[in-house]
Structure formats: C-alpha cells, structure tokens
Amino acid sequence: MKFDGKLSVVMPAYNEGERIYNNILATEKIIAPFAPDYEIVVVNDGSRDNTRQEIERAKAHDDRIVMVSSETNHGKGSAILAGIAESAGEYIAFLDADLELNPSQLEGYYDKMTETGCDAVIGCKLHKDSQLVYPLRRKIMSVGYYMMLRLLFHLKIRDTQTGLKLFRAKAVKPVAHLVRTSGFAYDIELLVAVSRRGGRIEEMPVKVVYVRERNCRRIKFDDVWKAFRDTLAIWKRANVLHYYDDGEKV
Template sequence: MKIPDLSVVIPFYDEEKTVEPLTKVLVNEFKKNNINYELILINNGSSDKTSEIVDNLAKKFKSIKAVHVKVNKGYGWGILNGLKIAKGEYVGYMDGDLEIKPDGILNLYKKVKKTSADVGKGIRDRAESDFFKTIASRGYDLLFFFLFFKFIKQVNANPKIMKRDCYKKMNLNSKEWFIDSEIIIKALKNNYKVVNEIVSYTPRRAGESHINFFDLFPIIIKYIKNTIKYRFER
C-alpha cells in the first residue's frame, strides 16, 4: 500500500452531528486535489452515536481508520492515539466541531509543502466568540513571547501539520489541551521552520463546547506552569 502524503487525525467527543458532514467534505476536498490521504477518526470516549458513525465511515472509505478510546483522558490523548498509527509523510490534526472550515487543513498542507516548512499551524481569521477565551488566548501569546522571545500568534490554534520525522523527534506526551503549545515549543527548541495559514473560523453550529468559564481558569494556570516548565527543560 502506498504511503499517504498526509495523515489527518480528528478527535471527536460527543460530536455525532458533525462527524459525517466534516468527514465527507474532507474526503471530497482531498480527492478533488489529488492528494493521497489518510483520515484517522478518533472516538474519544463519546457517549452518543459518535462511535457508530465513525465505524460506518471507516467501512465506507478505504482511506479512513476508526480508533476508539474507551475513556476520555483529554483532548491531547485522543490526538496522540491517532498520531501513533499515522502513516503519512506529513501528519497533523484538526478539531471535529466544524468551527474551522474543512478546507483549512488542505490549504495549510499546501503552504507547508510550498515553503518546505517543518511545522504548519492555522490562524483563525477572526476572534473566538467567547470573550474570556479570546482574552486568555491573547494573554498566553504574550506570555509565550516573553519566555521564548518569539511572537507566535494564536499558539493554541489548529489545524497543525508536521513533517513525519519532525513529529517523531518531538516525542509528544501532553494528554490535555497543552499539546498545541508543546508542538510549538518543541518546534522552536529544535529550530524547525514554522509557517502559518489563515483559516476560516465560524462559531460552533452543532453540539456543545466542552470548556466553560469555570473550566477555563484551572486550564490557564496549568498552561502557565507547563509553558514555564518546558521553557527551562533541557
């Protein structure tokens, strides 16, 4: 079997309304652009019909793999479970909530290839709909700048794509949301070339956000602690 050009991991946690629409759009986009792809759909401990839908899509399309994580240990854990079986020359991931227009991952892949970059990340074309998340994101970008002397806009935004060998060297281990930051931190420490691509963002239309205001504060504290830890870790 030919090695895929690109493997994309998509974690779904109780996203029964978005799994099929998102997947079918991606399949059409990759076929239209003649890209040899692999989609790895992660049922990240869902309690709705996500599991069933993921399995049905994997049966229908040869380029799709279904992975079932019995217990949701975090956003990053779902992604790590997908990346470890990814076969593509480039590997990456995106959210499964349809807030980012599906062609964003395709445009990012083209940008990474065109510029011979090691890592690519999306930048939302507008601020998040949640005021507190927007403030937290901008504050974190500022902290990141002071610690690494490098301004990276929307550090935690995705999709993200990495060359396979770069991904292997990163040895990612974040089980929570910090995986986005871990990738950028390790990319900078390894002097990898990082490029950005603007992606179209629309506030969630289906399902519910899995982070509320009361969840946000402890997440911010953990982000700060982890960022400082990784900054001074050898």
C-alpha cells in the same frame, strides 16, 4: 498545489455523534482534489454517545478512514497524540471534528510549507487576514494566552490554540511522545518540542465559523487554571530541564 506524499488528517472526537458521520464524508470530499493519497484518522476519545458507531458507519464506506478508540475520555491532547501514532502519512494535519475550520484551508498551508521549506504551518486567529466569526470571550482568551506565551517561550508565533495545523511527519512524530499535557496546553508543548529540535514553524490566516456557543461556556475557570499550570510546567521542562532538546534534530 497537490500534496506530493500521503496526507494523514487526525480528527479527535468526543460526543460528536450528531455530526461526525457527515463531517468525515465532507472532509474526504474536500481534501481529495488536492491530496489524492490521504487517510482520515478519527480518534474517538471515550465518547458517551454514538460517536464510535457513527465513525464505524463512515469507515464502512472507505478503508482510508482509520478509527482509534478509547473507552475513557483522556482529553484532546491525548487524542491528538494517539492519532499521530497511528498516522502513516508524510504529512500530518490536525482538524477539529466540528469543521469550524474548513479543511480546504490545508491546500494553502501545504503551499506555504512548500514555498518556505518549513516543518509546520499552523492557523493563527491573530493574523491580519484571518476571518473570524466567534464570541468576544474567546478572542480575549486568545490574546491573553498569546501574551503569556510570548513572555515565557519567545516563539515567533502568535496563536498556538487554533485547531488547524499541518506538520511534516518527520518533524512531529519523533517528539510527540514527549508531550505530557493532555488538556488545552498540549498545542504549545508540541510546538515547543518541534521548535527545540530545530523545526521551523510558520503561521497562516484562518477562516473560523464558530458553530457552538456552548463550547465557550463549558470552558470553566478550572480549565483556565489548569492550562496556566500546565503551561508553567512546560516552561520548566523546556528552560530548566531542557527536556525537549535531546535527540535527533529536524
């Protein structure tokens, strides 16, 4: 089924100079058949290599490529939020720049959104139909984080961390500014905010082809500890301060 409105694909990128040009063009080719009206919002998050120049090279081919660039690295969460702010579509998707998650899956996510009337469809590595080719260490981390989230937030979702997500803009734009987390826990904060405003979230299976072992190795204990502290801070904002509850409902 084709999108009935404009699709904005937010693609955060940090030091992706080796592959970002080809991956942007590949994304365009993949999504064009089911999203004729689209834009790709590529966020250069303070890269120290030639990522910005490669984005500009891709942009020269097509004005549907939008670049947002920062001189400083602020983290994936901040990059996603910057992309949301610049998105003009009725639908906003998140897509990792390495294309471990093929953007072709967004067509099925849109079908799910249309069939259920939900406000967000997110990829779930723990779905029984997901196809995963990635390290055991990351599988263990995903299950452990899921168990913590179920205990703290009682959301009826099993995986907040998978990089492929699709939102209705009317559900995500009004709450994006509430997100205070820039690191690994930004996903859960955004989903909690959408849920607290009455947004419905559905899960879909994903096909993951893990292409970079170094990604797992560079997730250090300090990163895990920070994600834990950030998650507890989100719990406090949600359940003690009711920080996400005010404002217009979805």
